[in-house]
Amino acid sequence: xxxxxxxxxxxxxxxxxxxxxxxxxxxxxxxxxxxxxxxxxxxxxxxxxxxxxxxxxxxxxxxxxxxxxxxxxxxxxxxxxxxxxxxxxxxxxxxxxxxxxxxxxxxxxxxxxxxxxxxxxxxxxxxxxxxxxxxxxxxxxxxxxxxxxxxxxxxxxxxxxxxxxxxxxxxxxxxxxxxxxxxxxxxxxxxxxxxxxxxxxxxxxxxxxxxxxxxxxxxxxxxxxxxxxxxxxxxxxxxxxxxxxxxxxxxxxxxxxxxxxxxxxxxxxxxxxxxxxxxxxxxxxxxxxxxxxxxxxxxxxxxxxxxxxxxxxxxxxxxxxxxxxxxxxxxxxxxxxxxxxxxxxxxxxxxxxxxxxxxxxxxxxxxxxxxxxxxxxxxxxxxx
Amino acid sequence: xxxxxxxxxxxxxxxxxxxxxxxxxxxxxxxxxxxxxxxxxxxxxxxxxxxxxxxxxxxxxxxxxxxxxxxxxxxxxxxxxxxxxxxxxxxxxxxxxxxxxxxxxxxxxxxxxxxxxxxxxxxxxxxxxxxxxxxxxxxxxxxxxxxxxxxxxxxxxxxxxxxxxxxxxxxxxxxxxxxxxxxxxxxxxxxxxxxxxxxxxxxxxxxxxxxxxxxxxxxxxxxxxxxxxxxxxxxxxxxxxxxxxxxxxxxxxxxxxxxxxxxxxxxxxxxxxxxxxxxxxxxxxxxxxxxxxxxxxxxxxxxxxxxxxxxxxxxxxxxxxxxxxxxxxxxxxxxxxxxxxxxxxxxxxxxxxxxxxxxxxxxxxxxxxxxxxxxxxxxxxxxx
Numbered sequence: 016x017x018x019x020x021x022x023x024x025x026x027x028x029x030x031x032x033x034x035x036x037x038x039x040x041x042x043x044x045x046x047x048x049x050x051x052x053x054x055x056x057x058x059x060x061x062x063x064x065x066x067x068x069x070x071x072x073x074x075x076x077x078x079x080x081x082x083x084x085x086x087x088x089x090x091x092x093x094x095x096x097x098x099x100x101x102x103x104x105x106x107x108x109x110x111x112x113x114x115x116x117x118x119x120x121x122x123x124x125x126x127x128x129x130x131x132x133x134x135x136x137x138x139x140x141x142x143x144x145x146x147x148x149x150x151x152x153x154x155x156x157x158x159x160x161x162x163x164x165x166x167x168x169x170x171x172x173x174x175x176x177x178x179x180x181x182x183x184x185x186x187x188x189x190x191x192x193x194x195x196x197x198x199x200x201x202x203x204x205x206x207x208x209x210x211x212x213x214x215x216x217x218x219x220x221x222x223x224x225x226x227x228x229x230x231x232x233x234x235x236x237x238x239x240x241x242x243x244x245x246x247x248x249x250x251x252x253x254x255x256x257x258x259x260x261x262x263x264x265x266x267x268x269x270x271x272x273x274x275x276x277x278x279x280x281x282x283x284x285x286x287x288x289x290x291x292x293x294x295x296x297x298x299x300x301x302x303x304x305x306x307x308x309x310x311x312x313x314x315x316x317x318x319x320x321x322x323x324x325x326x327x328x329x330x331x332x333x334x335x336x337x338x339x340x341x342x343x344x345x346x347x348x349x350x351x352x353x354x355x356x357x358x359x360x361x362x363x364x365x366x367x368x369x370x371x372x373x374x375x376x377x378x379x380x381x382x383x384x385x386x387x388x389x390x391x392x393x394x395x396x397x398x399x
Numbered sequence: 400x401x402x403x404x405x406x407x408x409x410x411x412x413x414x415x416x417x418x419x420x421x422x423x424x425x426x427x428x429x430x431x432x433x434x435x436x437x438x439x440x441x442x443x444x445x446x447x448x449x450x451x452x453x454x455x456x457x458x459x460x461x462x463x464x465x466x467x468x469x470x471x472x473x474x475x476x477x478x479x480x481x482x483x484x485x486x487x488x489x490x491x492x493x494x495x496x497x498x499x500x501x502x503x504x505x506x507x508x509x510x511x512x513x514x515x516x517x518x519x520x521x522x523x524x525x526x527x528x529x530x531x532x533x534x535x536x537x538x539x540x541x542x543x544x545x546x547x548x549x550x551x552x553x554x555x556x557x558x559x560x561x562x563x564x565x566x567x568x569x570x571x572x573x574x575x576x577x578x579x580x581x582x583x584x585x586x587x588x589x590x591x592x593x594x595x596x597x598x599x600x601x602x603x604x605x606x607x608x609x610x611x612x613x614x615x616x617x618x619x620x621x622x623x624x625x626x627x628x629x630x631x632x633x634x635x636x637x638x639x640x641x642x643x644x645x646x647x648x649x650x651x652x653x654x655x656x657x658x659x660x661x662x663x664x665x666x667x668x669x670x671x672x673x674x675x676x677x678x679x680x681x682x683x684x685x686x687x688x689x690x691x692x693x694x695x696x697x698x699x700x701x702x703x704x705x706x707x708x709x710x711x712x713x714x715x716x717x718x719x720x721x722x723x724x725x726x727x728x729x730x731x732x733x734x735x736x737x738x739x740x741x742x743x744x745x746x747x748x749x750x751x752x753x754x755x756x757x758x759x760x761x762x763x764x765x766x767x768x769x770x771x772x773x774x775x776x777x778x779x780x781x782x783x
Contacts, residue, residue, distance in 0.1 A: 075481035114498030
């Protein structure tokens, strides 16, 4: 097992890119990442993409992107784990470099969602649920998350407005991120008044479907030796799964896959929760942020929401989350989200986070698929 | 880089499994493979699946299968490279074990295609082509392969009937394979008279869409040490890509990705084409078999069809191909095909191929995506 470093990254702004295709967005992010990494090609390209088949009629997208990005011939494969696709692609790239088999690997997350209208997108998103037991009943990710949130409110005696700090924090942090979709703050009052999507989840509690692509370049130590810029090391990488259907889980309010994967990552990195300086959770809905904070040991069960209410998730808090806007504020191009998270932690660890800079040496990301049936956790360490 | 061994495998019969879902088929093959491998769990599950989203409304299938197969919690991810999905999943499993990170890895290929009717399946299959330039024109895999075949016939002065030996060979070999879809021989005359699907490709030249699942268990040397049964070693593994759209290729009759990947595999294994005792090509259409034989060095350009006409691809020939029926005779559950190929080579190398047994120590598989834009090649060595 060799050490693995992130030597370059590139991202497009997350928005509705009406004039740009998935391959175009991916190529932009790849060229930017390669330039920063000071490499011209790679041994392989891993593409995280969740819904290209449903939303754009394009499977086999890894070979397509390799060709379009000027990497014709390069080994390329697509990795899919629903919303966890981006994180899973980073993990497979990590394994390839750690193995000694590949020295330079490009990992790209990309999703093109605005070509289809709302209901078709929701139908596509629902393929992340258990189709035969959940999807067939009309349950989509927002519906399933609403069930979780309702149960949480019941079990832990809290209200819908108690979840507001998550969205308020994400939107506030997105203001200063030039790649974010929603660069304006929201208030607790706006959160309370927002139109419900699936009671108790409102529009201001739902990460928006969007278009975007993000790329990181992973390199072995040998390659890094010749690079001049500061790099970030991947010191922990782990993934785990759980039952896809909520009804198959003993305690749906505890994300077992998230817990298992974070334990693996902590063990590999040799760190504990209190040593994590910032955390990028999969905040597709606030309830998922709360459950992730609990599964990762930042709060005990039922206390994730309280952590947010007490201001501990802000840039100056004990565990800053969604520091560049998260899925909610930056936007959520599904298969790309996990790679955006990695880039945002790199920005923080390299002191490039601008107005949102936190004092950080160790950062963590967690990419979830479905309502947490897949969880991929990465711990990164900065150069200082 | 550690050595990687195949210690177990399992497969369902390829057919229209009207009463069985993808997760059900996958589970059967996994349980069979685990039993043979004499292990009860694994460090990870890699699932090759091409069209689950389009055909069954189920993405996120790796976590789903892990749970259903009794591997709840296990790291699981889906790998997609169109028709090359199965081969690509094997390769990622190989990398994971070779890396030293994982000791036991399950690789499952699965596809459930018979839930939808013909046109919908063809539309789904067309997502392997370049959607914006080929798919949008109505070009599907059979149409694209027909263009290749027509060009081949023109360039190399041969006729449609000259391709018959490929299908005749595949069907003949499928007769004795209890897992095959079409267990009856066909004649050259039947091939000639068969209804055209996309001129010059006929029904008897098209591998059938079907349902099926196949699983291999990959283990490190440490784990193999305690296993009693004979095992097969993966001595070469390589993957490469090419332009997805045919019109982007300089010479569409030379499969560059196939060539690049086979050269990588030959180099790693330290073998040349003449040392390969059997070859399982991606015979979705006969033209692809011919082009693969040429790209892999078994025939010079334009001579692949002649090799078949001269009987060299039969069980007693210089390079037996499709020894258990290939995609054409065994059937073609898209994302599973690459794993079926690996199992069939294992059967040959372990002396378990029954009436189709060839004298073999080194075997090779090649899994293609689209019309060869993705190619994954594996070289396996038997225990003797």
